[in-house]
Every structure is written in C-alpha cells, then in structure tokens.
Amino acid sequence: MINFKSVTDFRLHGGKYFIPCVSIDCVIFGFHRNQLKVLLLKIANLNGWGLPAGFIYKEEHIDEAAKRILCQRTGLQNIFLQQFYVFGDPGRCDNNITKIAFENEGIKAPTDNWLLQRFLTIGYYALVNYKAVNATTDFFSEDFNWHDIDNFPMLAMDHNEIVDKALLTLRTHLRYQPVGYNLLPEKFTMPELQKLYETILDRKLDRRNFQRKMLSYGILRRLKQRREGVAHKAPYLYSFDLRKYHKALKEGFQSAW
Amino acid sequence: MINFKSVTDFRLHGGKYFIPCVSIDCVIFGFHRNQLKVLLLKIANLNGWGLPAGFIYKEEHIDEAAKRILCQRTGLQNIFLQQFYVFGDPGRCDNNITKIAFENEGIKAPTDNWLLQRFLTIGYYALVNYKAVNATTDFFSEDFNWHDIDNFPMLAMDHNEIVDKALLTLRTHLRYQPVGYNLLPEKFTMPELQKLYETILDRKLDRRNFQRKMLSYGILRRLKQRREGVAHKAPYLYSFDLRKYHKALKEGFQSAW
Numbered sequence: 274m275i276n277f278k279s280v281t282d283f284r285l286h287g288g289k290y291f292i293p294c295v296s297i298d299c300v301i302f303g304f305h306r307n308q309l310k311v312l313l314l315k316i317a318n319l320n321g322w323g324l325p326a327g328f329i330y331k332e333e334h335i336d337e338a339a340k341r342i343l344c345q346r347t348g349l350q351n352i353f354l355q356q357f358y359v360f361g362d363p364g365r366c367d368n369n370i371t372k373i374a375f376e377n378e379g380i381k382a383p384t385d386n387w388l389l390q391r392f393l394t395i396g397y398y399a400l401v402n403y404k405a406v407n408a409t410t411d412f413f414s415e416d417f418n419w420h421d422i423d424n425f426p427m428l429a430m431d432h433n434e435i436v437d438k439a440l441l442t443l444r445t446h447l448r449y450q451p452v453g454y455n456l457l458p459e460k461f462t463m464p465e466l467q468k469l470y471e472t473i474l475d476r477k478l479d480r481r482n483f484q485r486k487m488l489s490y491g492i493l494r495r496l497k498q499r500r501e502g503v504a505h506k507a508p509y510l511y512s513f514d515l516r517k518y519h520k521a522l523k524e525g526f527q528s529a530w
Numbered sequence: 531m532i533n534f535k536s537v538t539d540f541r542l543h544g545g546k547y548f549i550p551c552v553s554i555d556c557v558i559f560g561f562h563r564n565q566l567k568v569l570l571l572k573i574a575n576l577n578g579w580g581l582p583a584g585f586i587y588k589e590e591h592i593d594e595a596a597k598r599i600l601c602q603r604t605g606l607q608n609i610f611l612q613q614f615y616v617f618g619d620p621g622r623c624d625n626n627i628t629k630i631a632f633e634n635e636g637i638k639a640p641t642d643n644w645l646l647q648r649f650l651t652i653g654y655y656a657l658v659n660y661k662a663v664n665a666t667t668d669f670f671s672e673d674f675n676w677h678d679i680d681n682f683p684m685l686a687m688d689h690n691e692i693v694d695k696a697l698l699t700l701r702t703h704l705r706y707q708p709v710g711y712n713l714l715p716e717k718f719t720m721p722e723l724q725k726l727y728e729t730i731l732d733r734k735l736d737r738r739n740f741q742r743k744m745l746s747y748g749i750l751r752r753l754k755q756r757r758e759g760v761a762h763k764a765p766y767l768y769s770f771d772l773r774k775y776h777k778a779l780k781e782g783f784q785s786a787w
Contacts (some may be wrong), residue, residue, distance in 0.1 A: 293550045294649060335618030335650065359616055359652055361592030393592065395616055443667060445782060451703045507608060 274330075274341075280317075280412040281378055284371065288387025291328035296394045297339050298432065299361075299441035300326045303348060303403035304456040309422045311436055311471045312347065312406065314414035316429055319373050322420070323429040324436070326394070339397040346417075348407040353522075354399045354456055357442040358435075361393045365431040398439040400455045412451040423475075443473055451492050453515050460471040462500055463487070490526055492518045531588075531598075537574075537669040538635055539645045541628065546643025547766035553651045554596050554691065555559045555581045555617075557696035557728070558604060561713040566679045566729045567592035569604065569663065569695055571671035573686055575631055578685035579677070581693070596654040603674075605664040610712055610779075614699040615692075618650045622688040655696040657712045680732075700730055706782040708749050712771050719757055720744070720763040747783055 275290050276285035301312040313322040327342035329335055338357070344350055368389050370465060375382040382389065408417040420426060422440065425434065430481045446452060453461075467483045487493060499507035531548050534540035558569040570579040584599035586592055593613070601607055603604045625646050629688060632639040639646065665674040677683060679697065686689065710718075710726055724740045744750060755766035 292648070295552060332620050334620055335616060353636060356616060359592060361586070361652075363589050363591055393549070393551070395618075432604070443628065447708060448700060448782070502701070525705070529546065 275399055279372075281380065283412075284374065284388055285380070285386070287328065287383070291387070292331055293387055294390050294392055295520050295526055296323060296326055296328055296392050296512060297335070298326045298343055298394045298396050298435050299339065299343050299346070299354075300324060300396065300398040301406075301457070302398065302439075302443065303406065303419060304457050304469055304472070305403040305419070307468050307472060310403065310419040311422060311425070312408060313418055313420050313426070313428070313511065314346070314408075314410070315416035315418070316370070317413055318377060319370055319413050319429060321429050322418075322426050324432045335395060341394075343397075343399055345411070346408060348409065349401055352399050353399050355442075355446075356395060356397050358396045358398060358438050359393055360435060360438075362430060363391055363393070366392050367430050379497075394435070396435050396439060399445065400452065402455050423470075440473075447473060451490065451513070451518050451526075454515070454518055458495060458496070460510045460512050462525055464508065464512060465510070473522070490521065492521055508515065531760075532681070537631075537743060538637065539599060539671075540640070541631065541645055543638070544585065544732065547587055547643070549647055550648050553583055553585055553649050554592070555583045555599050555651045555692055556596065556603070557581060557653065557655040557693055558600065558663075559655065559657050559696075559700065559713070560676060561726055562660040564725050567660065568679060568682070569658075569665060570677050570683070570685070571603070571667070572673035572675070574672050575629070575634060576627055576686060579675075579683050579688050580689055580722055581689045586771065587780055591733065592652060596652075599658055600654075601617070602668070603665060604658065606658055606662060609655050609656050609658055612699075612703075613652060613654050615649055615653045617653060617688060617692060617695075617697050619688065620628075620648055622651075623649050627686070628757050632692050650751055651692070653692050653696060655700065659712050672756070679729075682727040697730075704730060707771070708747065708775050708778050708783075711772070711775055716770050717753060717755070717767045719767060723768070747778065749778055774778065 277287070303310045303312065313327065314316040314325055316323045325342060327338065327345070329338040335488065337357070339354055343352060343354060371388040377464055403419070410417060418429060425436070433480070443452065447470065452473070453466060456469060457465060466487065467478060467480065471478055492514055493511045496510040498510050500510055501507060534544070535640060547739065560567045560569065569582065571582055574581045582603040584602070586595040596611055596613070600609060600611060628645040660676070667674060682693070683695070700709065703728060709730070710723060713726060714722060720741055723744065724735060724737065727740065728735055749771055750768045753767045753769060757767055757768050758764060
C-alpha cells in the first residue's frame with residue numbers, strides 16, 4: 274500500500290499506482306433498532322455525503338481492493354462483500370469535485386490528470402455488524418454516519434442510484450440465498466429475523482409462511498435457551514448454522530425448482 | 531465509430547479512442563435441437579477459440595458498447611443483454627496474444643501500448659434466436675461457430691470461467707425472472723419450454739410441478755392453435771405475453787415471498 278504524503282500528492286501522482294478510469298464504491302448495510310442503514314461519508318470540501326470509495330492498485334485483484342477499502346473505512350475484516358454492478362454512464366462522473374479541490378489548493382492540474390478522466394465504478398455491497406463498525410475519516414472525508422434507508426439524503430454524483438441498485442440486489446438475493454448473518458446478533462428470535470426481511474423488502478410478511486419457509490432452508494439452529502424477560506410464552510432463540518449458511522450462500526437455496 | 535485502417539493501426543492507436551484497461555466479453559447463448567449453445571470466435575493468429583469481445587469508446591455508455599459489440603458480431607439488435615460480472619484477477623490477461631501479433635508484423639511495440647496493460651473485463655450475457663444470428667468474422671477472428679455447452683472447448687485466457695459464471699447467473703435468473711423469449715420460437719409447447727429449463731439447469735424437472743409453476747407466473751398465453759402432426763392428443767401451443775414478460779423481467783416474479 275502506498276502512503277501518500279498529502280491529499281495533493283495523491284491527486285497529482287495517484288495515477289502511477291492505480292488502474293485508470295475505474296473506481297470501487299461500497300454500499301455498507303447495517304441493521305439497528307429495526308432500521309436498515311447505510312454507512313455514508315461526508316466528503317471533504319464538498320459539504321455533501323457519499324459512499325466509501327477507492328481505487329484498485331495496478332497489481333491488485335478487484336475483490337481484494339474492495340476488501341481493503343472496506344477495512345480502511347470501517348475497521349472490519351472477513352465481511353460478506355459482494356460485487357453487484359458496474360455503473361458506466363459517461364455522464365456519471367463529476368470532475369468538479371477534483372477541479373475545485375485543485376483550485377482551493379492553488380494547483381493548476383494538467384488536463385490529463387488521472388482524476389479528471391471519466392470513471393466507471395464497480396459497486397460492492399457489504400452486510401456488517403452495526404455495533405462492530407469503527408468508522409474513520411481520512412483526507413477524503415470529514416465525517417461519517419449511518420443513514421436510515423427510508424430517510425436518505427441526496428448523495429454526490431450517482432451514489433443514490435448505486436444505493437438503490439444495491440438494495441434491489443439485496444432484495445433479489447433474499448429470494449435464493451441466506452441473508453442475516455452479520456446483520457443480526459448471534460442469537461435472535463424468529464420475529465427479529467422476520468423484521469429484518471420486512472425491512473429489506475419494505476413490506477409486511479405473513480408470520481406462519483415466513484417461519485415455514487425459513488425453517489425449510491435448513492440454515493437455522495433452534496437453541497435450547499429462550500429469550501428471557503418476556504411476559505407470556507418466551508420465544509425460541511435461533512442462530513445460523515454457519516456451515517449450511519455458507520453452503521447456501523454459495524449454491525443458492527435448492528427449493529426454487 | 532472509428533474505422534481503423536488495419537489491425538496494426540488499431541493495436542498501435544486504439545488507446546486514443548477507448549477507455550484504458552477495461553474490455554467487454556459477451557457470452558451469447560442460443561438454443562437449438564435441445565442443446566444450449568454459446569457463440570465462439572476463432573481468434574486470429576492464435577489457433578484457439580474465445581468469446582466475442584471489444585472495448586468501450588471514451589464517451590460511450592458501457593451498455594451501448596456491449597450492444598454495439600454484439601451487433602457487430604451477430605448482426606442482431608434489440609437483444610436481451612445483461613451485465614453479470616466483472617472479472618478482475620490481475621493474472622487474467624494474456625498479453626502474449628498481442629506481443630506475438632506485434633512480432634509477427636515486425637513491429638516493436640512500446641511497453642506502454644494500451645493493449646499490453648492489465649485489463650478488467652465486464653461480462654454481458656445475451657439470449658438470442660439461434661436461427662437469426664448472422665455472425666461475421668473481422669480482423670480479430672478467423673471463424674465462428676456455435677458450441678454445445680456440454681462439450682465445450684478450452685478457451686483463451688479466463689473465458690471458460692466467464693462462460694461458467696454466465697451459466698450460473700442464467701440458472702439463478704431462472705429462479706426469479708422469465709427466460710425463454712429469443713431462445714424459443716414464437717410458438718412453443720410446454721414440453722419444449724420445460725426442455726429449455728432442464729437444459730439450462732442440467733437436470734430433469736417434474737412435469738406437473740413445472741407446468742403449475744410456469745402458469746402461476748402469468749407470462750404465458752395459451753393459443754387456440756395446437757401443435758399439428760402429433761399422433762394422439764395434440765399438445766397446446768403457448769407464446770409469451772410480452773407485456774407481462776417484460777414487467778416480470780424488470781420486477782422479478784412476486785411469488786418468491
């Protein structure tokens with residue numbers, strides 16, 4: 274990893290180290306108090322919010338680059354991270370952010386500067402444990418915050434479109450692969466799992482159908498321990514059977530056909 | 531569109547017109563005589579087969595580039611074409627093809643030549659009408675042919691991996707969106723549709739379950755006309771209700787949850 278002396282050094286000379294014209298944007302989902310949230314950064318010099326993003330070193334696998342960027346921004350490793358789409362509209366890039374940054378620093382950037390080109394961006398989404406995230410700012414960002422998906426700010430460039438597509442992808446993945454590990458605590462009740470699904474899908478689900486379907490996937494272990502401190506019948510606690518969970522993640526649920 | 535004077539002109543000067551380090555590879559599926567097939571090109575100077583591929587003009591949307599490449603190779607327009615994955619292993623590129631080509635032409639290529647860099651490739655898959663394809667060779671390809679998916683040759687670079695991933699994606703898409711238009715003739719029987727699904731999934735399906743599930747999606751129209759020339763009971767003919775088909779393609783089947 275290259276340590277740039279300053280953000281100006283990065284802006285002027287980063288092109289030597291990174292693949293040109295391609296960036297990575299990460300949509301980092303967390304779940305807290307029945308709310309699906311996305312981690313956003315406040316972009317330095319812009320007074321606006323955007324997705325955690327970065328670039329790919331010339332010798333780096335793109336998946337490794339995404340993991341590195343995610344780790345730099347959240348402190349998390351070994352995260353469920355999935356490539357979901359490439360955004361390649363020639364009008365998607367707003368080079369004004371870089372131009373203004375150069376002007377503010379009194380630098381006349383060459384027109385062939387690597388950041389002043391058109392960029393494609395590869396979208397990755399991650400499901401993370403909200404409480405384990407220890408986000409940090411760097412010289413691209415002044416602040417960070419979790420934003421509820423149903424009360425979302427206007428983001429820089431096409432980042433709203435990227436979040437929408439990530440959410441649509443996550444909804445689609447619910448149909449054929451497990452979701453929940455990392456988003457839920459280690460032990461959870463069936464109503465808590467259902468609430469997660471309802472939040473992602475943005476609609477109510479039938480309780481009995483949901484339970485039957487989830488159990489049919491064979492990825493849950495019902496624990497002997499029950500949720501305590503509940504007035505009437507204490508609900509069962511479940512955890513994911515991680516071996517079966519990861520198998521289903523790789524192969525998809527077999528029940529569809 | 532730029533008309534290069536020769537393949538050498540393209541190899542030496544293409545970098546002025548295309549986005550660096552990113553290509554597009556197309557996996558073109560067709561269905562004929564109960565066989566799923568992929569259109570391959572015989573790569574010039576290599577004596578080997580590979581996927582139809584191309585590059586993105588500096589001002590071109592990536593989806594438009596994929597459509598243009600597909601049209602150049604197959605003569606087809608208005609095709610179901612879907613981006614499915616970016617392949618970004620730093621070891622995936624074999625620059626020897628370009629190096630050998632330069633050597634054969636007696637040209638000493640500069641080391642910063644655009645084709646001698648690492649390339650990411652964006653995979654698109656297309657479902658096309660086998661009979662409507664009028665493939666053409668150009669200066670990258672000597673020949674073209676349809677290859678059965680279950681008797682597939684070794685391809686150049688990581689193209690076998692790209693085909694495998696496309697097939698896996700197509701299988702996944704069967705779970706939540708319609709497939710069949712373009713692959714089947716306009717009118718088809720239920721057994722013909724089932725055979726297409728079985729070929730893609732590479733396994734037998736239960737006849738009654740299949741019929742019930744397909745009808746439940748509401749994308750089929752049963753025609754008054756039946757298949758003629760069949761000894762006993764002539765089977766019903768169906769066609770896709772294209773309005774509902776395209777709605778389901780966009781939104782996914784609602785039956786999953």
